[in-house]
Amino acid sequence: MNTLNPASSQGAEKKKRSVFLRLLEASRPYRKRFFLAVGCMFIASACNVVPPWLLKNVVDDVLIAKDLAMLNTLPFLLVALFAGKGIASYGHQYLMNWVGQNVVMDLRLRLYDHLQRMSLRYLYGKRLGELMSRITNDVTILQNLVTSVIVNLVVQTATFLGMVGFLLYINWKLTLITFAVLPLTVVILDRAAKKLRAVGHTIQSELAGLSAVVHEAFAAVRIVRSFATEDLELARFRKSNRENFRAVMHGVQVQAALAGIIEVVLIAALAVILWLGGGEVVRGELTPGELIAFLGYLGFLVQPIRVFTSVVSSMQLGLAAADRIFALLDIPEETTSPANPVPLGMLEGRVTFRDVRFSYVPGQPVLKEISLDVRPGERVAVVGATGAGKSTLVDLIPRFYDPDSGSVLVDGADVRTVDLRELRKQIGVVPQDPLLMKGSIAFNISYGLPELSLEAIRGAAETAGIAGFIESLPEGYDTEVGERGVTLSGGQRQRIAIARAVVRNPRILILDEATSSLDLEVERQVQAAMNRAMKGRTSFIIAHRLSTVRNADRIIVLDEGCVAEEGTHEQLIAAGGIYCRLHALQFRGGEGTE
Template structure:
């Protein structure tokens, strides 16, 4: 019932359109209900009395009813499609908006394909239920209830014979529906697994080809397909069993009615027209019953999808604005870590008692072996995660007390893996400040050493760069990312291995751009190449989540510790 109530919340704004569609559905169903009654009247009254005028009137009535039914069917189809599309748009938007609010941990613990499946496969399953199944449910419910009422009106004794098998049919539908819901959730999960697999392998197609692992990946894909097939066939098994059971039970009831009804006509207790009408209603009765069983199964599948959607919507963001959070005023860039500890998984600390200060305009470098916790440290500054203990302050203000938007609005990040969006170069740079002018975009590109190569592109700034900037080189992508950060004009700058994947020429151009970008800003640089951090005001050396050394380059080299060891290794190479 909780799921029904939550779906009803999205239905409410469009209740008028849905109600109108349901009225149209009822009218269309009522026409079908009335037609067998007309057949009985023709047999008992028109043909027996040879009344031509009555026959003409019935013919005109039938045509008028069919026209009314056609108009009603158009109304039900259009209005339900309109309402369901609107509802699905609202659900998909809320889901996407909620995903944007969730912390980085949510995305790190789930494959991207699984997350995509929530918005695609699960929402699509819910959409099908809202469009076709609601119409079918109302249509066949009206047909079923109306037929039963008319059957009782024609002959209650014959109707009792029909009701012998009816409870068994309802029981069969209920049991199969429960099984369908369980198996449908499994099917949705298998579909999500396939989406996750495709996302992973298609994005890594270069690695697959370089290792000649096409056959291996095909075997893995076949395995996922087989699991999806097995989950689907379990649903088919349920559907395959329920249909013949309903048909058998319905046929037993119809046979009993024909036998008893025939005796009633022979004995003069029932007219031939009434028996024909009764039989038409009874023969048509299994169709809505069977369709309602299918609708029930489809609704169970939709509820399984809705349950997955609402489970995501119910996840509370681990990082969010605290109660009474205030806007962070423009900062100078004084950053202080006070005994900060952090862990991704309970009981497995990644950082332990980290303390340091970075003064406004200074360059701070963070070095150390892989897995030391360097990236985690800088990811705590924009509150991608919350520390377990300790505090982080900017200009003396605890970052947990300010809004995320005002905090992150003053921090710029240039990561090692440059993420660009499909679209033009201009759009990607403008992403740093959507209100910037064209002149400001061009100035940012010049500052990032990107303007010259952009002007050599086929359409200059309006050149489309493909998905994730695939049509650009690594150095070009990095300079676009730097231009984007320049346009944002942050007071605090984070550079995470920004030049590690570049060739010498590209690194020189990118480093020049970074030097301009860091001027006058509090900058945090993570780098394995120690040549890039020698001029830092402060270098902290990390190992196993702790700060083991700190100082400037000259002092750390003379100290003979971990930094000196790393420097000697790189210098010898």
């Protein structure tokens, strides 16, 4: 468990301060439109500032001085003013949304791409719903920050400063008296900002938890219905939903209280100015038009400050979302291609493990000093009890993980020194759970190889023993498999997964528990497909069912992360060790029951 220290706290604070800088950096490709949008914002703000000054002219020059020329001019000025404001507002809204949407789209792509490349160690330790929440909910809130909140912040800030300038010009003494209350307003806003940011983190965490509950329930809908636990899942959802509601309402409470307090403070200041300014008009120190304009500016000043209180809330929510997004982007990828990779070329298929140690949790090794040399074209089975490290061992070959110490070599090259894509293109993997993507059978077999011909797809299907079934379907290879391949049986999905692996003509083939969930008849069919797929390839077979490994060239027995035994089926049976005991347990005393 990580313990926070002052250095890490300072680092976290530095990251928070740099959120805006990182967002500006993300907007750099669109800076021309960004600055044009900012220009439109300032024009719109200038148009917001002028009306109270025109009101002064109406009172002093038209109503009191009876200036007809001014009376004839003012309507045209008002129309021109608000026409300009309308055009500028349209410009900054369109341009800023265009920039903001592009920035958010880029961040969403970066986040998705980063998650795709993240360490499996990290991904398997997270709830999928929480990660989905980062891409959907957090990015949506960030979108509001860069399209709406920043626009309001710039426009209202410029309007506020412009109005303050006019107030100082009309009567600087009254302005200073008015702004004596500003420190109180700033303190209130500062405390509210800190509170709202914390609330924003809580809201997003609860929303991520809600998404995770929904995803888990629907991903395991068959289990839920099998065990009749719909009420249990509803209770979990209700609890998470209620916690999310409480977090949101807490934020609403803080925001509503903030708006009310700020408004009371400003109205109190307005009442004082009305009393003092009225006295100056009576004494002839201020014209009626100037007092009306001054009060008008104060009245209009309430709007930017009110917007600021709303912006503070939305900004803190947006910054909380940005914190979460950038925190995820800042997590380094565990396995990356080197800057200058060693050329790999066409593999022969030799795989070597040299003193490999690996652990998911520091201090709890899964693999201990593993040393193996697998010849090109050799079929190697890896067996052992659950948790012995079988799948972990073969996961090191395509660099799903890197060893803590030691090295894994392919054709004599350390896999950490070669290009990841070049390495993985020559390794075929058939997982225990043969997940298929939504799309056609042809799409799933040729997954990642869109240029593949139908002949090549058909050849892979024949190798996997599934071609006859596919061609018997009304739409053949264009048949849709449904979400996760639910329209196909387990054996059919497994054979399509084998076809997907061999269509790339890999030099190394990894079959990870490929028949563990199949019945005996289907297992024989898949086993035949596996035998055809392994022909001429270096193959690793991970298996609990020992009937699937007896024809391997070599069997590696792992026990507590170490190579305990090694040999052929006959040799290991004769040795009477771990393999022999596992075999006896499975077949109840002899090969005759196989």
